[in-house]
Amino acid sequence: MTATDARSTTHRGPERPGGQGLDPNQEESGNRAIEFLLATPEGEAWTDFVATHRSGPNGGAYEAWSRRGMVRWTRHHAEAGGYEYRVVEVVGQDPLAAQDYRALNTLQDQLEAAGSDDPGSAFIEPEVTTYPYAYERIAQLFDSPNAPDLVVNPRSFAYGRQPGQHGGLDVVQARAPLVFSGPGVKAGAVVDAEARAVDIAPTIARLLAMPLIDGRDGSGRSSSQRGVPPDVYFKRQDGRVLEAVLDDDTGKPERVYILLLDGQSHMELTHRLETESDSLPHLRSLIGRGTMLQYGSISNFPSITWPSHNAIGTACWSGHHDIVNPTYYLRESKQTVSPQGQQFDSARFLGDEVETLFEAVHRAFGPWDGAMGGAFTASINEPCVRGADHGALERQLVGDREWLKELTRETEVDISPRWADELQRHGHHLIGLTDNRALAQARQLFLDSTHPAPKLVYHEFSLPDGASHDYGPHHPGAREALDETDIRIGRILNLLDDKDLFESTLFVITADHGMAVQNVELNANPARLPERHGMATVTTEPLIYLRDLDIAVGVAHDGRTAQVSVLDNDRDEAGQQDRISGAQIRVIDNKGRQVATSRTDTGGNAGLAIPADLRPDEMTMEVSAEGFNVRHIRLDGTNVAPDLRTVLYGA
Known part of the structure; x- marks a missing residue:
């Protein structure tokens, strides 16, 4: 069931939170990965959309990003049982709006949609396919703690080396x-x-x-x-x-x-x-x-x-x-398992x-x-x-x-x-x-x-x-x-x-x-693009797990020093986070000048001497550690991240 009204009831995000989807520590890496998946030449040619659950105010929301547009939706308990889904934001075109389960049911339907008379090259573009029960089928995935941070839906013809393929959300x-x-x-x-x-x-x-x-x-x-x-x-x-x-x-x-x-x-x-x-x-x-x-x-x-x-x-x-x-x-x-x-x-x-x-x-x-x-x-x-x-x-x-x-x-x-x-x-x-x-x-x-x-x-x-x-x-x-x-x-x-x-x-x-x-000439594998652009991921197509840092920073009242702690953003079986030693910390001011450097100790902590005349929001800290994505964070604790609405839609 899908609703589009603005009734104020509680959003029901992932049922069993365990790190899946994007949390505030992953704003930068998540947005960068989506940019690589959609705004690079290969990404534009291969990727249909990228979906996630992003935590935030009022419980967050589910998102799907494509070059056609973006949709955010929330999930709520339905009066008759189960869930219902409410669209809360659309930029451009909702890439999941077409959900007709009857679409493209015959060979002639598919040939016409592809503009081809050859079934072997009937490549169907996202604009003419549908995604039945899209909000539900994406949202359910993120209920498991085994779910990814991002799930990639390739164009229906753009994955792998085999002439036939599956795995996507589309109706075919x-x-x-x-x-x-x-x-x-x-x-x-x-x-x-x-x-x-x-x-x-x-x-x-x-x-x-x-x-x-x-x-x-x-x-x-x-x-x-x-x-x-x-x-x-x-x-x-x-x-x-x-x-x-x-x-x-x-x-x-x-x-x-x-x-x-x-x-x-x-x-x-x-x-x-x-x-x-x-x-x-x-x-x-x-x-x-x-x-x-x-x-x-x-x-x-x-x-x-x-x-x-x-x-x-x-x-x-x-x-x-x-x-x-x-x-x-x-x-x-920290294990990759493969039942299949x-x-x-x-x-x-x-x-x-x-x-x-x-x-x-x-x-x-x-x-x-x-x-x-x-x-x-x-x-x-x-x-x-x-x-x-x-x-x-x-x-x-x-x-x-x-x-x-x-x-x-x-x-x-x-x-x-x-x-x-x-x-x-x-x-x-x-x-x-x-x-x-x-x-x-x-x-x-x-x-x-x-x-x-x-x-x-x-x-x-x-x-x-x-x-x-x-x-x-x-x-x-x-x-x-x-x-x-x-x-x-x-x-x-x-x-x-x-x-x-x-x-x-x-x-x-x-x-x-x-x-x-599939168009095997593309030799496409969109989910691997963030990894191939240097990001730290565990990629199990079509799922992407980002390896990120949880950073806390506190600036002394006199503005002369700052204390930083760096942890693994993922938790272990006991719910604990590993402390990251040897993380490189570099602080620059709002004019691009380096003003402090340090490394974390065995407890994942570091102290910094910083200019007392600069406000915390005028300094940005770059933190890098082997096996993790580089993260940028202002000393007031706010994230520095690409604005996807500007990058993808100029809005």
Whole structure:
């Protein structure tokens, strides 16, 4: 919900402050970084906008800066639950004003927007795209203490060396297909309804008749705190039930099978269904017996694998489940962690304040007892895995390993030789093998009579993503990847039919994000620009963490001396700040003359002899320390920083 009035209620900034966003000690470095990202030649060519939460009077505000203009907005508790958003300032054009979730839904729409007749070079400029739920999707990110100081949104075609890419806020990179098929939903329907990734799990919970609990909604307030009866299905629930897909007259599912087509373009899927009548028979069959969201669903921001998979599986945005990016920085331990980079054993990165579908199913239907009792759940090559009984990426495989290898060999015929022949140099030559091994897991889980049929399966198909990255989302190679995936889905459907389980199973078809065509000639990487201009950052694209100094200065009453303390602006796990020794301090007056120098001692302190005839606001201190951004501060404690309104807009 977005409001533009000026009602005076409390701004709700980051829910769990931990250094994310820009604080007053980062005014200079934050503004300098934004200047490099937007006002340098590469920045102008590559960057769409830069967003942050800036603390300040009345709690601060969220900001998005672009060359088109700037918007500041605040967040407030909504009367009906959740949050609402209010624009408080616009300079030039609000870069996030266009938020239509229906935009650019067809191939023709995208070609017209790009002014191109070639899908492989349909580069869509920011002025003609949209950013669904932009205020919410940006604000949620900064609720996690793992969030950055700045998040960079490249132009939709300006990131990396691969022909296909995702991660951005825009509708093309964020839109994923979404289909519910089976008992409890409308049959043969295409509905125009707003849908987000976080709405999928609550809809599944409703269809499984799971109990409502006194959990927290999207604002972090429990049902009882909001003065209402239990009204959510999860420990925290940012999403809502998609009522538009439901039809109680079609029955109640006994189990749910989520088919996650990683990186599959919604537009490409619907285009093929409409123009290739014989294509994708198994997906077509499921869609025909269920409900398809005409405009798909909108993914997490950043729209990247690990955050987005877990947003689907927890009903929470990444700022609430805490896996904010494939790789991110932990200020308290000064460590960079990469759940997606390590692939395995990443469930430990998921926050304690959320609950996965697996955990909720066990709460509702009982834990699996290791034999035939309780609800048996499975995560197949799926980044959302915590609480699953069978969890491939947590090295928890249920079933005989030799039998699994035999099942794997039986379907190797499905793997196109194209992947080994053409993708070897990209490192994706194993993607067909990976998905075949996942298929073997699925078959074994339903063939094995030593445990119940799974109550919930969350199954990752990685081939569409790998091929769309390496070929581009509209390339024949990407289409062949979807064809091969359809064959695997067919094998699963046939098996469930043979086991008399098909009719009682709800299938959910979706993806973790969309995919946009890239201009690889740009070789663009906007988030690295501040670092490459000499700034001290930890950069994990598209996130930027600034390494800054917390400086306190006091001038003696007689004006002859000043005392300075220099600390690391980030706090450790105990909430303490490191004292910075050896920091170089240089003081200049308002005519540019150096009037004092010093270095901090082991306690991070320094004393200065300064001219008694100069007021503190007439002297500026430059403080530099290895590994940190240089900071300029007047001796009266006020910051010296670029004025972005002047730099970017001449205002």
